[in-house]
Amino acid sequence: MSRPAGPRPDESGPGQPSDIPAALAMACRTAPWAVAFLFLTAVYVGGAPVISAWLTKILLDSITGSSSDGLHHLLAPAMGLAAIGVVSALLPHATGYAANYLSRRVKLAIRDRLFTKVGDLQGLAQLEDPPFHDRLMLAQQAGSESPGQILTGLLGLLQAGITLVGFLVTLTVLSPGMASVVVAAVIPALLAERALNRRRAGLRWRLGPTERREMFYTDLLRDLRAAKEVRLFGTAGFLRDRMLGELRTINAATDRLDRRVLRTQGSLSVLSAVVAGAGLVWASHAALSGRFTVGDVAMFVASVAGTQGALAGLVRSLSTVHDSLLMFGHYQVVMATASSLTVPATPRPVPPLRHGIELRGVWFRYGDDQPWILRGVDLFLPCGQATALIGHNGAGKSTLVKLVCRLYDPTRGQVLWDGVDLREFAPAELRTRMSAAFQDYTCYDLSVSENVGLGDISALGDHMRVTAAARRAGIHDFIDGLPRGYETLLSRMFQDMDSNDPASGVLLSGGQWQRVALARAFLRDERDLLILDEPSSGLDAEAEYEIHRHLTQYRAGRTSLLISHRLGTARDADRIVVLSDGRIAEQGVHRELLAMDGVYSRLFKLQSRGYREQSTVEPEPTL
Numbered sequence: 001m002s003r004p005a006g007p008r009p010d011e012s013g014p015g016q017p018s019d020i021p022a023a024l025a026m027a028c029r030t031a032p033w034a035v036a037f038l039f040l041t042a043v044y045v046g047g048a049p050v051i052s053a054w055l056t057k058i059l060l061d062s063i064t065g066s067s068s069d070g071l072h073h074l075l076a077p078a079m080g081l082a083a084i085g086v087v088s089a090l091l092p093h094a095t096g097y098a099a100n101y102l103s104r105r106v107k108l109a110i111r112d113r114l115f116t117k118v119g120d121l122q123g124l125a126q127l128e129d130p131p132f133h134d135r136l137m138l139a140q141q142a143g144s145e146s147p148g149q150i151l152t153g154l155l156g157l158l159q160a161g162i163t164l165v166g167f168l169v170t171l172t173v174l175s176p177g178m179a180s181v182v183v184a185a186v187i188p189a190l191l192a193e194r195a196l197n198r199r200r201a202g203l204r205w206r207l208g209p210t211e212r213r214e215m216f217y218t219d220l221l222r223d224l225r226a227a228k229e230v231r232l233f234g235t236a237g238f239l240r241d242r243m244l245g246e247l248r249t250i251n252a253a254t255d256r257l258d259r260r261v262l263r264t265q266g267s268l269s270v271l272s273a274v275v276a277g278a279g280l281v282w283a284s285h286a287a288l289s290g291r292f293t294v295g296d297v298a299m300f301v302a303s304v305a306g307t308q309g310a311l312a313g314l315v316r317s318l319s320t321v322h323d324s325l326l327m328f329g330h331y332q333v334v335m336a337t338a339s340s341l342t343v344p345a346t347p348r349p350v351p352p353l354r355h356g357i358e359l360r361g362v363w364f365r366y367g368d369d370q371p372w373i374l375r376g377v378d379l380f381l382p383c384g385q386a387t388a389l390i391g392h393n394g395a396g397k398s399t400l401v402k403l404v405c406r407l408y409d410p411t412r413g414q415v416l417w418d419g420v421d422l423r424e425f426a427p428a429e430l431r432t433r434m435s436a437a438f439q440d441y442t443c444y445d446l447s448v449s450e451n452v453g454l455g456d457i458s459a460l461g462d463h464m465r466v467t468a469a470a471r472r473a474g475i476h477d478f479i480d481g482l483p484r485g486y487e488t489l490l491s492r493m494f495q496d497m498d499s500n501d502p503a504s505g506v507l508l509s510g511g512q513w514q515r516v517a518l519a520r521a522f523l524r525d526e527r528d529l530l531i532l533d534e535p536s537s538g539l540d541a542e543a544e545y546e547i548h549r550h551l552t553q554y555r556a557g558r559t560s561l562l563i564s565h566r567l568g569t570a571r572d573a574d575r576i577v578v579l580s581d582g583r584i585a586e587q588g589v590h591r592e593l594l595a596m597d598g599v600y601s602r603l604f605k606l607q608s609r610g611y612r613e614q615s616t617v618e619p620e621p622t623l
């Protein structure tokens with residue numbers, strides 16, 4: 001359960017009292033009337049017990065006749081107590097509503113800000129960083145509640161403070177000694193709660209990776225895509241054991257903490273009970289010796305109980321504030337996270353591509369402790385030409401694409417757009433000039449129309465454009481034949497619970513999904529650069545031929561970068577580039593590369609031979 005390096009939430013900067021104003025400001029901005037109501041309620045609830053105790057004393061002394069005022073004034077305290085009782089009975093419902101309302105509003109605001117921030121982190125580096133993921137998860141889960149909890153915790157402090165001052169004054173009037181004993185008994189509680197809070201926060205942080213693994217195994221066990229392998233390889237038991245193992249680790253650690261809480265809070269409760277019991281004995285003795293009236297005894301008992309209750313409330317509220325601050329700290333850290341990509345204060349506008357994209361002396365690795373993936377790549381992607389990039393698995397082809405899309409910056413060297421370093425542009429604007437079908441494209445559990453339309457948000461709902469893109473990807477006829485055409489949901493996940501209509505959602509084959517992803521890329525028509533990373537790996541021979549034909553037509557005169565292991569697809573490119581060991585090993589047209597008798601030639605011949613040996617069909621080599 002060791003934790004990767006990174007600041008611990010209980011010891012580092014995040015979650016400090018200096019974060020309180022930010023949390024309060026958020027609560028006040030999102031639900032001002034609820035905050036005002038909760039504040040007034042806290043003041044009332046804080047003062048009510050003290051006033052009740054005094055009214056009770058007056059009432060009892062009037063009844064027993066030990067008060068000089070006698071029975072004449074019975075009615076006023078009785079009515080006062082009744083009024084306090086009515087208001088106190090109503091308030092919990094109203095405060096409950098106000099607190100929930102506040103919590104919902106704050107949650108919405110935090111989600112909004114949090115995921116705007118995540119969207120603004122233009123690169124991929126943070127999303128690949130496990131501690132960042134843990135922080136994001138905590139910020140999203142507990143962090144969204146925290147401003148409301150900090151506010152209610154602070155109001156709890158105010159409320160307990162008012163009650164405490166009222167009862168302490170009363171207790172001091174009755175018995176200064178007893179007042180000091182009650183206060184002294186609470187100091188250990190304050191220290192113990194503080195220590196427990198630190199432990200809770202530390203545990204939550206340390207358990208992050210274990211919880212992530214537990215979630216991974218759980219998701220795998222219910223994932224439809226994994227279900228085939230899980231059943232065929234009989235790995236369900238193995239995965240379940242792993243999941244339970246992680247859960248046991250979490251349970252054991254939580255259980256240890258719970259036992260500590262039990263011991264600590266149990267001891268503190270005994271201490272409070274002993275102090276209250278001793279106080280009662282002392283008050284009874286004082287009454288017997290005539291120093292206390294009946295009302296004084298009632299008031300003393302109420303004061304001791306009230307002081308202890310208020311001190312316990314104080315400790316609880318402090319604990320809530322402390323705990324919530326730590327969670328809010330995660331939110332603050334995420335919000336303060338700088339993008340892994342530097343964006344100039346005044347980025348240059350991205351002009352239409354006129355000459356080409358150049359990688360100049362590009363070295364890249366995913367982290368300082370990671371191996372070099374690209375080692376001094378010099379490559380020019382000329383405007384208006386189709387370039388094919390080929391190479392062995394792991395050669396760095398997709399990595400190179402990520403640099404061209406500026407999802408990462410080169411560790412050394414530059415990527416230039418018509419001679420201008422990509423770092424001088426705003427990444428989002430740069431990407432509007434590109435379209436891409438990635439190797440690991442996304443399958444959205446949305447309708448076909450939306451799955452394609454997400455390629456260009458402005459085309460969402462533009463049926464003409466969506467169908468044109470689908471036609472180009474060779475999937476239109478299939479979609480047209482679906483029960484709800486383009487409105488068919490490509491998922492069974494959100495099927496209407498009340499409807500047994502199986503047509504409300506359909507599942508696609510791998511190749512069909514790939515065509516949908518291609519249609520999405522094609523929707524971004526007229527972009528300056530089209531990137532296709534293994535666009536036809538899942539297609540059948542006929543479909544691949546069709547797509548290939550379309551692609552060749554589509555790419556003619558456009559700037560495109562195609563990655564493919566199917567050398568038959570790559571051979572028509574204006575230029576073929578071979579990436580090997582992180583360097584450009586060869587480049588030229590198909591004929592030149594064959595004549596070079598290098599890597600490309602060897603691979604092409606190898607693949608062609610494979611096809612010839614297997615059949616007499618036209619060879620379609622793959623790498």
Ligand SMILES: Nc1ncnc2c1ncn2[C@@H]1O[C@H](COP(=O)(O)OP(=O)(O)OP(=O)(O)O)[C@@H](O)[C@H]1O
Binds near residue numbers: 394396439
């Ligand atoms: N996010 C990442 N963090 C660390 N290493 C990575 C990451 N992504 C890729 N790599 C590593 O970079 C190397 C190149 O991967 P890349 O995906 O660029 O290869 P590729 O040429 O596209 O391979 P393939 O043909 O199999 O798709 C691989 O060794 C891979 O393990």
